[in-house]
Structure formats: structure tokens, C-alpha cells
Amino acid sequence: MPDGFDTRETWPYECLRCLYVWEEDFVVRHLSDARGNKVDIWLSSGIPVQPPWSGACCPGCGAYRVTWFPSGYLTRHPELVAAPDPEPEPVFAPMPVPGRAPAVARTHLPGRLLVGLGVPLALFVAYELYANVVAVAHPHH
Incomplete structure (x- = not known):
């Protein structure tokens, strides 16, 4: 123990x-x-x-x-320690819909994380598109 x-x-x-x-x-x-x-x-x-x-x-x-x-x-x-920023006044507050759960606030992902995931994904998709275009243009017999 x-x-x-x-x-x-x-x-x-x-x-x-x-x-x-x-x-x-x-x-x-x-x-x-x-x-x-x-x-x-x-x-x-x-x-x-x-x-x-x-x-x-x-x-x-x-x-x-x-x-x-x-x-x-x-x-x-x-x-x-800086004073906390005041909460902005909502410009438009949606009316609650009876029987529906309230919306959950989205959190923002850090920009570097989005770049770190997005760039390799974009490169992969670009390569696949290029490979498919070359395969259609020059089929192997």
C-alpha cells in the first residue's frame, strides 16, 4: 500500500x-x-x-x-498582474428554445496546433491529387 x-x-x-x-x-x-x-x-x-x-x-x-x-x-x-479584461456585452443573445439544452461555448485551439495539423494534411491531400492526376494522364499498361 x-x-x-x-x-x-x-x-x-x-x-x-x-x-x-x-x-x-x-x-x-x-x-x-x-x-x-x-x-x-x-x-x-x-x-x-x-x-x-x-x-x-x-x-x-x-x-x-x-x-x-x-x-x-x-x-x-x-x-x-494585470486587471482582468471586462466581459464584452453580447450584441445578440439568442432566445432559448424550450426543451433544448443550452449551447456550449467553443474553445479556441492555439494557432500553432492548427498549423501543425493543417499543413501536413494539406500536403498529403495535394500529393494524393497530384498522384491521381498523373495516374489518369499516364495509365500503366
């Missing part, structure tokens, strides 16, 4: 692309087995995640060029 304890940590981040500053809260579950092997499991909202220093993504612009500060740094330097 693993033996362990939990600690709470707050990690402040800054995006090096858009300069957005934010904090994320984590629970670190420190476990050790009967042989003394130790492992840390990082949780965010109860879900296992990568450690905060690996692969953080900016919630403002989606960039992965992110740095972090020592724990408690933003508490000592509140001038670095």
Missing part, C-alpha cells in the same frame, strides 16, 4: 509572447511504496497533469513560450 501526503502549490506564470501573467493551483501527491521508491503526482482540479515546469500553455494567446516565477512571487509583486 503506498504511503504519502498531499501539498498545495501555486505556480505563477508569464507568457513571453503576449506578456500575460497568471497563476495556477496544483495539488502534489507525494507517494512512496514499501521499498522506499518515491513519486510525485501533480493534480489540477483533481486531474493528473504534467508538472508545471513542463509544457505550460498561455491561456491568453495559446503560446508555449512561458516562464514561471518562484512560489509567492506575484503576492509580493501585485503590480505585475
Whole structure:
């Protein structure tokens, strides 16, 4: 049976692309087995995640060029944290339809992810089209 304890940590981040500053809260579950092997499991909202220093993504612009500060740094330097942007007023609010579930807000994928998936897909489709045109123009006998 693993033996362990939990600690709470707050990690402040800054995006090096858009300069957005934010904090994320984590629970670190420190476990050790009967042989003394130790492992840390990082949780965010109860879900296992990568450690905060690996692969953080900016919630403002989606960039992965992110740095972090020592724990408690933003508490000592509140001038670095920008005031949250006010929510825009809706121009048109659709009327709810009885018996239908409310629409779910879509999340925006980071631009680099779309490029990373879209470019290879476009190249593959272009190659297949080219191969089919050449096969029709020059059939093998």
C-alpha cells in the first residue's frame, strides 16, 4: 500500500509572447511504496497533469513560450498582474428554445496546433491529387 501526503502549490506564470501573467493551483501527491521508491503526482482540479515546469500553455494567446516565477512571487509583486479584461456585452443573445439544452461555448485551439495539423494534411491531400492526376494522364499498361 503506498504511503504519502498531499501539498498545495501555486505556480505563477508569464507568457513571453503576449506578456500575460497568471497563476495556477496544483495539488502534489507525494507517494512512496514499501521499498522506499518515491513519486510525485501533480493534480489540477483533481486531474493528473504534467508538472508545471513542463509544457505550460498561455491561456491568453495559446503560446508555449512561458516562464514561471518562484512560489509567492506575484503576492509580493501585485503590480505585475494585470486587471482582468471586462466581459464584452453580447450584441445578440439568442432566445432559448424550450426543451433544448443550452449551447456550449467553443474553445479556441492555439494557432500553432492548427498549423501543425493543417499543413501536413494539406500536403498529403495535394500529393494524393497530384498522384491521381498523373495516374489518369499516364495509365500503366
